[in-house]
Amino acid sequence: MLDEIARVGRSAQTGGYRRFAWTAADHVLREWFAARASGLGLEVTEDRVGNQWAWWGDPDADGPGVVTGSHLDSVPDGGAYDGPLGVASSLAAVARLRAEGFEPARPVAVANFVDEEGARFGVACAGSRVLTGAMSAEHALGLRDADGVSAAEALRAAGRDPAAVGRDDETLARVATFVELHVEQGRHLADTPHAVAVGSSIWPHGRWRFDLEGEANHAGTTRLVDRRDPMLDLAALVLAAREVAEATGCVATVGKVAVLPNGVNAIPSSVTGWLDARGPDEDAVRALVPELERRLGVAATTESFTADTRFDPDLAARLAALLGGVPVIGTGAGHDAGVLATHGVPTAMLFVRNPTGVSHSPAEHAEADDCEAGVDALVDVLRELAGPAAARPGAGPGRVS
Ligand code: GLV
Ligand code: MN
Ligand code: MN
Numbered sequence: 001m002l003d004e005i006a007r008v009g010r011s012a013q014t015g016g017y018r019r020f021a022w023t024a025a026d027h028v029l030r031e032w033f034a035a036r037a038s039g040l041g042l043e044v045t046e047d048r049v050g051n052q053w054a055w056w057g058d059p060d061a062d063g064p065g066v067v068t069g070s071h072l073d074s075v076p077d078g079g080a081y082d083g084p085l086g087v088a089s090s091l092a093a094v095a096r097l098r099a100e101g102f103e104p105a106r107p108v109a110v111a112n113f114v115d116e117e118g119a120r121f122g123v124a125c126a127g128s129r130v131l132t133g134a135m136s137a138e139h140a141l142g143l144r145d146a147d148g149v150s151a152a153e154a155l156r157a158a159g160r161d162p163a164a165v166g167r168d169d170e171t172l173a174r175v176a177t178f179v180e181l182h183v184e185q186g187r188h189l190a191d192t193p194h195a196v197a198v199g200s201s202i203w204p205h206g207r208w209r210f211d212l213e214g215e216a217n218h219a220g221t222t223r224l225v226d227r228r229d230p231m232l233d234l235a236a237l238v239l240a241a242r243e244v245a246e247a248t249g250c251v252a253t254v255g256k257v258a259v260l261p262n263g264v265n266a267i268p269s270s271v272t273g274w275l276d277a278r279g280p281d282e283d284a285v286r287a288l289v290p291e292l293e294r295r296l297g298v299a300a301t302t303e304s305f306t307a308d309t310r311f312d313p314d315l316a317a318r319l320a321a322l323l324g325g326v327p328v329i330g331t332g333a334g335h336d337a338g339v340l341a342t343h344g345v346p347t348a349m350l351f352v353r354n355p356t357g358v359s360h361s362p363a364e365h366a367e368a369d370d371c372e373a374g375v376d377a378l379v380d381v382l383r384e385l386a387g388p389a390a391a392r393p394g395a396g397p398g399r400v401s
Helices: 002-006 024-039 084-100 126-132 137-142 151-157 230-248 282-296 313-322 336-343 368-386
Strands: 043-046 052-056 065-071 108-113 175-183 196-202 205-213 251-260 270-278 301-306 328-331 347-352
Touching (some): 002 084, 024 043, 024 052, 024 084, 052 084, 065 084, 065 368, 126 137, 126 336, 205 230, 230 251, 230 270, 230 282, 313 328, 313 347, 313 368, 347 368
Parallel strands (some): 065 108, 175 347, 196 328
Antiparallel strands (some): 043 052, 052 108, 251 270
8 A cells, every 4th residue: 555655646756755735646545545535435525624533333323433544645745654654554453453353343444644744834834733633624725725725725626615614522422532643743753663652742833924125136236235135134043943942942934935936046035934833841932933023123923832742641652551661752743643642532653663754855764574563463452452352551532522
């Protein structure tokens, strides 16, 4: 399945994947997901937001059920595993359980969340945020991509009705427990004997936009003293972000900029820089941007903020023990699992070893044996959570909210 997914949306120039929400590549992968899930005998539905759910059993009659899955979209020039590993492993685990003749005591589903990376419209985990009401439909539909196309227009072009988009309690009521398997995006496991870990928490993180204004003018004829060059403010922002992050135990990244008019021989009229900041201490992350605003004398716009996220500790401990005492680790990467956990859904994550830790890059990797170990772990987890003995602490169907 990973080989099939790997053919879609790959840039010949960089070898990375460009699979942005509601584009042609995304559409091909959504069709692939529906076909693969249907081929397993699952019933594929789409919620009000565009997340896909493939059910084994009827969650309305016999639910709520156990859901596993991830996402198929990517960052610009992303790797082959961030998202696809979770979706493919979920389908593989369900295929194995069905082949074994496992009879779930409650429905089981595989989910493909839409627009997890927020690469096109700017807000990560857009599919789960709107699903849970963490982001309003109005806000989501008004977001625009780099070409000025709104999410509402993109949905319409993809044959969806923007008016139908919104928090979807009917879909959420079907979910007792959610488990997301994901390639590890660090090196916790790289030098250990463990191919798999269980997730404990996600660092608080956010995205901010700095709009830096200047005055366009000729690069050859404008004296340095006469310039209002916003590129200098961007340089100051990048250096200050690094300095403040270092001083406060955070990480901060300016990975995306837009320059107008973007001509080599023109002083820019404006530069926009996007800041991604995260860290273990929520107060430190929250304090970082006001400090940068003070230093630059510019107000930033918050595009998203996600508070400290803790996965259900009883469930994490139970799954770590079930898997033979694997490590329980935190992460600095955001996930739909975090949004669902914050909403009150008992949620767990499984991480699969990444030998270099590199992610959000074509160099992202997981060995085939480790991917298999991930599927084995997910099979055990689904058997445990959807099997007849699931009425123990940390197991569904008891939703918290
Ligand atoms: C998503 O992968 C994120 O952490 O930005
Ligand atoms: Mn990612
Ligand atoms: Mn991901």
